[in-house]
Amino acid sequence: xxxxxxxxxxxxxxxxxxxxxxxxxxSSKGSMQRRMGQALALFGFTGxxxxxxxxPESPSVAAGHxxxxxxxxxxxLLAGLYLVAFSGNVAVxxxxxxxxxxxxxxxxxxxxxxxxxxxxxxxxxxxxxVNRYWLxxxxxxxxxxTCLCSxxxxxxxxxxxxxxxxxxVLWFVSGFVFSLIxxxxxxxxxxxxxxxxxxxxxxxxxxxLGTAAGFAIAILVFGGVIMLHERSLEEPPSVHPPTxxxxxxxxxxxxxxxGGDESE
Numbered sequence: 220x221x222x223x224x225x226x227x228x229x230x231x232x233x234x235x236x237x238x239x240x241x242x243x244x245x246s247s248k249g250s251m252q253r254r255m256g257q258a259l260a261l262f263g264f265t266g267x268x269x270x271x272x273x274x275p276e277s278p279s280v281a282a283g284h285x286x287x288x289x290x291x292x293x294x295x296l297l298a299g300l301y302l303v304a305f306s307g308n309v310a311v312x313x314x315x316x317x318x319x320x321x322x323x324x325x326x327x328x329x330x331x332x333x334x335x336x337x338x339x340x341x342x343x344x345x346x347x348x349v350n351r352y353w354l355x356x357x358x359x360x361x362x363x364x365t366c367l368c369s370x371x372x373x374x375x376x377x378x379x380x381x382x383x384x385x386x387x388v389l390w391f392v393s394g395f396v397f398s399l400i401x402x403x404x405x406x407x408x409x410x411x412x413x414x415x416x417x418x419x420x421x422x423x424x425x426x427x428l429g430t431a432a433g434f435a436i437a438i439l440v441f442g443g444v445i446m447l448h449e450r451s452l453e454e455p456p457s458v459h460p461p462t463x464x465x466x467x468x469x470x471x472x473x474x475x476x477x478g479g480d481e482s483e
Contacts, residue, residue: 229273230280233266271345281345285352288343292332299326333360337403342410349410358416359423361400366427368393 240259247253266273268290270283302322306314335341337357343350372389403416461469 225274226277226279229266230270230277230283233263233270236260236263237267239263281350281352284345285343285350285356288336288350288353289356292329292336295325295329295332299323299329333357334399337408337411338406340409342408344410354411354415354419355423357411358400358403358420359426361396361403362420362423362427365393365396365400368396 236259240256240261240263243256243259244253245256247256264286267283268287270277270280271287274280299322302314302318302325304322306316306319306322332341336343336353343353368389372386372393375386375389376383400420403413404420405413407413408416
C-alpha cells in the first residue's frame with residue numbers, strides 16, 4: 220500500500236468519522252443510534268491521535284500529534300468551566316456549590332499544563348522539532364481567550380443582573396492571560412523563543428481579525444437581504460371592521476360564558 224492510501228486509511232478516514240459520528244449522535248432519537256454515533260466519533264478521534272504511529276511518514280500526522288497533547292489539559296479546562304458555570308446562579312442543571320472549588324482547581328491545573336507546554340519541557344515536538352501546529356495554536360488560544368473573557372466580562376456588566384462578581388473574575392482571567400502574552404513576547408520558552416512567538420502572535424491576530432470581520436460582513440449581508448426582501452413585500456390587506464350582526468353574536472357568546480353556578 221502506498222503512502223497516499225495509508226494516509227487516507229489511517230488518518231483521513233478517522234478524521235471523517237469524527238463529524239459523522241457526532242452528527243449521528245446528535246440527530247438520532249434512539250439510544251442505540253446515539254451510542255453508535257458516539258462510538259464512531261471516539262473511534263475516529265483515537266485513530267487521529269494514533270496517526271503518528273500508524274502513518275509516521277505522512278506530514279498530516281502533526282495535527283494528530285498535537286491533538287494527543289491537547290486532550291489532557293483541554294479536558295480539564297472544559298470540565299472546570301462546566302463545574303464553575305453550573306454550580307453558580309443557574310436555573311437549569313444546577314450543581315452543588317462544592318463543585319465550584321473542584322471546577323476552579325481543574326481549570327487551574329489544565330491552564331498550568333498549557334503554560335508548561337511553552338515554558339517547561341512539555342512542548343509538543345515531532346521528529347526533534349516543535350510541532351508546527353503548536354506554533355499556531357498557542358498564540359491563537361491565548362489571544363482568543365483574553366478577548367473572549369474581556370467581552371464576556373463587559374457583557375455581564377452591561378446586560379447582566381447581579382453578575383458583578385462573575386464579571387470581576389473574568390476581568391482577572393483576561394488580565395492574567397494578557398500578562399502571559401506579554402511574558403511570552405519578551406521571555407523565551409523552553410523550545411520557542413520570544414521572536415518566534417511574536418511572529419506567530421501577529422499572524423494569529425490577523426486571523427482572528429479577519430474572522431471577526433468576515434462574521435460581521437456576513438451578518439450585515441444577511442440582515443440587508445432580509446430587509447430588502449421585507450421591503451419588496453406588499454402590505455397585507457386590511458381587515459374590515461366587524462358588522463353589527465357579528466358583534467351581537469360575539470356578545471351572546473361572551474354573556475353565555477360569563478358568571479357560573481355559585482354552588483360549584
